[in-house]
Amino acid sequence: MSLFEPKTETNELLKSRVAPDDWTNPKPAEIYNLVIIGAGPCGLIAAAGTTGLGGKVALIERHAMGGDCLNVGCVPSKSLIRAARVAAELRHASTFGIEPKDSQIHFSTAMERMRELRAKISQVDSVHRYQKELGVDVFLGTGAFKSATSIEVDGQTLNFKKALIATGARATKPPIPGLWESGAHTNETIFSLTELPKRLAVIGAGATGCELSQAFARFGSEVTLFDHGPNILKGEDTDASAIVDQTMREDGVNILCETSIHRVSSNDDIKTIHYTLGDSQNTLDVDAILVSVGRTPNIESLNLEAAQISYHNRGIEVDDQLRTSNKRIFAAGDVAMKYQFTHTADAAARIVIQNALFHGRKKLSDLVIPWCTFTDPE
Structure with missing residues (x-):
């Protein structure tokens, strides 16, 4: 793409x-x-x-x-984040005495604005x-x-x-078997999407991974965020990252830390992530994958x-x-x-x-x- x-x-x-x-x-x-x-x-x-x-x-x-x-990078991501924040604010508009007549999210319109x-x-x-x-x-x-x-x-x-x-x-493109054959995205391709993925997996909980996980969740995607470390945003103070972690979970992001992804298999448009969490072997079916594990x-x-x-x-x-x-x-x-x-x-x-x-x-x-x-x- x-x-x-x-x-x-x-x-x-x-x-x-x-x-x-x-x-x-x-x-x-x-x-x-x-x-x-x-x-x-x-x-x-x-x-x-x-x-x-x-x-x-x-x-x-x-x-x-x-x-x-x-x-x-900066320009498309911040444009998308701004639109996602409006979507989040509309969900809580009644708190301020405002009842939006139509709070439907049109992802394609947000992308065209970007x-x-x-x-x-x-x-x-x-x-x-x-x-x-x-x-x-x-x-x-x-x-x-x-x-x-x-x-x-x-x-x-x-x-x-x-x-x-x-x-x-x-x-950076990690050599996970089947990952790139599945059509996984990086920041270099994710902004070319025209339709919102129903289920999105994000690999890497650094700044970009967290920003876009929250944004896509606010648009309505079912987002799962993977990271091999003990917490998100490892470059930040742990008390600050804990606050962001809580807010992202409230937005619907499923955060899975201390995970190891072994491979990705594909069947038609469905991508299956095979990963380990603790002592258990798990799989997750998604419609799109975003990789953000460094530069x-x-x-x-x-x-x-x-x-x-x-x-x-x-x-x-x-x-x-x-x-x-x-x-x-x-x-x-x-x-x-x-x-x-x-x-x-x-x-x-x-x-x-x-x-x-x-x-x-x-x-x-x-x-x-x-x-x-x-x-x-x-």
């Missing part, structure tokens, strides 16, 4: 802005002050900031401008805005290092003084060895100034940092601009990083 499905006017508008089929890459400049791989929040901020300061910038994106935040909002916002991140208004050379294609001072994209070589890797991360850095296609860049399975190694082992090259955002939020990617991009272009000594460790999980309560 593609990001741009279903085929609607709003998705066609989105595609024309963030991944147009008719885009022609520009002729590269002789040398760039900064070449950026990845046009998510970090890459976009770094590109706009550098060109605004008079630098010559190339921005490479292989999928869709705006990255996860615009396309399959697509409209996403397409509207996409103009800010569009290829046309960045190239024609901001003066950034935008290259659509897969960027890979050719040497310690050059990157190849679409058969062209881009030479740089400094470079930034901001390729982000993608949903995997996007590093495979970069040819990092050609630029002498060190990395590991958690991403690219950087120092406190976001420099890689090749001091000409920086890495920031989800591909290199522990705290994977849009606002940290934004802040990191600003650190890179100062350190890469002005020989600054700004440090990532100086940041105080707040975050919010958009459950109810938040």
Whole structure:
């Protein structure tokens, strides 16, 4: 399932802005002050900031401008959560002396509203805005290092003084037998749904898993949330996660912690999850599965060895100034940092601009990083 499905006017508008089929890459400049791989929040901020300061910038994106935040993360999820909160408020409207005449939930309408909002916002991140208004050379294609001072994209070589890797991360896909053959979703496909699943299983009780479990339950799905840990939202204080746990259960979410999923079998449109809870072997039939068990850095296609860049399975190694082992090259955002939020990617991009272009000594460790999980309560 593609990001741009279903085929609607709003998705066609989105595609024309963030991944147009008719885009022609520009002729590269002789040398760039900064070449950026990845046009998510970090890459976009770094590109706009550098060109605004008079630098010559190339921005490479292989999928869709705006990255996860615009396309399959913050924007669509918060739109869906907002609609689900309205549904929940309507159920308790009589407490405030309000009797809604029609409190039916139309999931397809909520999803179309999300697509409209996403397409509207996409103009800010569009290829046309960045190239024609901001003066950034935008290259659509897969960027890979050719040497310690050059990157190849679409058969062209881009030479740089400094470079930034901001390729982000993608949903981790656990190797559970039968899971992906069953048509399981991640955040990259769940927002393409047009019909509400009657029964939904969510694997992973982190922020995304909890947010979307509660939202789908409020829309009317029978939601079961699985996690191998002792409680949900393991990154939060236990007293805070306990409050969210209680509210989610009141919303109808069946939370199963300390479970182990062994396999998934499929029969027509029914998916059967085989799992262990305590000493008992159990099965659960559902109509859809959402997997949210973490993030995997996007590093495979970069040819990092050609630029002498060190990395590991958690991403690219950087120092406190976001420099890689090749001091000409920086890495920031989800591909290199522990705290994977849009606002940290934004802040990191600003650190890179100062350190890469002005020989600054700004440090990532100086940041105080707040975050919010958009459950109810938040």
